[in-house]
Amino acid sequence: MATPIILRGYKYSVYNRIVRVVLHEKxxxxxxxxxxxxxxxxxxxYLRRHPFGRVPVLSHGNFDVYETAAICRYIEAAFDSPCLLPTEEKALARVAQxxxxxxxxxYRPMxxxxxxxxxxxxxxxxxxxxIEIADGLKASLPVLGAINALASEGYVLDGEAITLADCHLAPMVAYFVQAAEGASALETHSALADWWRTFSRRPAILETDPGLPSRQA
Ligand SMILES: N[C@@H](CCC(=O)N[C@@H](CS)C(=O)NCC(=O)O)C(=O)O
Incomplete structure (x- = not known):
């Protein structure tokens, strides 16, 4: 019997969703x-598993790992294809970047x-x-610009060779574009907007959509 995997996290957390996207892709x-x-x-x-009280934690049998980038690297190494990390050094550096x-x-502004x-x-x-929205939008623009430049260059986010970069970025963009201001800002970054049009249709994204909580009475 396979060693059980438990993802301990919060349904609406983008970090929780990043790990879910990776698990679905693999x-x-x-x-x-x-x-x-x-x-x-x-x-x-839970604090025994995550001393900083954030989510998520991945438990694989008795092995616990926290910090989303580390969790994703663990899943990538522990499970077979599809491979979500390029071997070519420049592409690998871009994924990490x-x-x-x-x-x-x-994360914070978007x-x-x-x-x-x-x-x-x-x-x-x-x-x-x-004010939070205006400040967040302003701080999001250089982030979109930087990632758009990397997407234009062609080593990552090409909509074809899926990597941990796609999986990490997608849940953030999925939330950001639900704000009208976010959707408009994305559209001004054409390589990134093209990437999102393709990537957002993948089953791993559609199947992990947490929706929004229903309004409390
Ligand atoms: N560096 C952490 C960040 C995780 C994180 O910030 N998760 C958010 C939810 S999306 C959280 O637990 N927030 C609780 C808080 O800020 O107190 C990781 O990569 O896993």
């Missing part, structure tokens, strides 16, 4: 355990500011802050 079966890292008390037994750019400079304030918060009846 056709690896897994179970999920729902952990909401934004609740006041993250369960103590896209992942790092999106983690370091993209997801926590633009998407959260324009889309998620209203969907749960929470107030939004227009």
């Amino acid at each position: 056709d690896v079966p897994y179970e999920t355990e729902e952990i909401d890292p934004f609740q006041t008390m993250v369960p103590k037994n 896209v992942v790092s750019i999106i983690d370091s400079y993209g 997801v926590r500011q633009v998407f959260a304030h324009r889309v998620f918060r209203p969907s749960v009846g929470e107030t939004s802050d227009e």
Whole structure:
């Protein structure tokens, strides 16, 4: 019997979805355990697996790994084809670069500011802050520009050879474009917009769409 895989995370987390996209692309079966890292008390037994209380954690039998980029590299190494990492050194560097750019400079403005304030918060009846949206949009533009330049160059994000870069970027873009401002900003970056038109149709994206929470009574 195969060693069970449990993805411990929060349904609406982009990081949780990145891992799900990789598992779907590699056709690896897994179970999920729902952990909401934004609740006041993250369960103590979860903090033993993730000392920083973020999501997700991947458990493969007794082996726990946290930090999404590390989780994805683990899945890539532990399971066979399709291979989601190029072997050619320049392409491999570009994959690592896209992942790092999106983690370091993209997540906060694109997801926590633009998407959260324009889309998620209203969907749960929470107030939004227009300044957060404007600041987030401004900070998102250089990120889109940098990734668009890498997509134009041709080593990654070509819509054909799927890599961990596609899987890491897609959940962020999927949230960002739900805000009208995000969708318009993406359209001004043609290589990235072309990539998203193709990649967003993949089963791994369609099957992992968390939707939005229904508004609390
Ligand atoms: N560096 C972490 C980031 C994970 C992360 O920030 N996850 C968010 C959800 S998308 C979280 O747990 N946030 C809880 C918080 O900020 O307290 C990773 O790569 O896994």
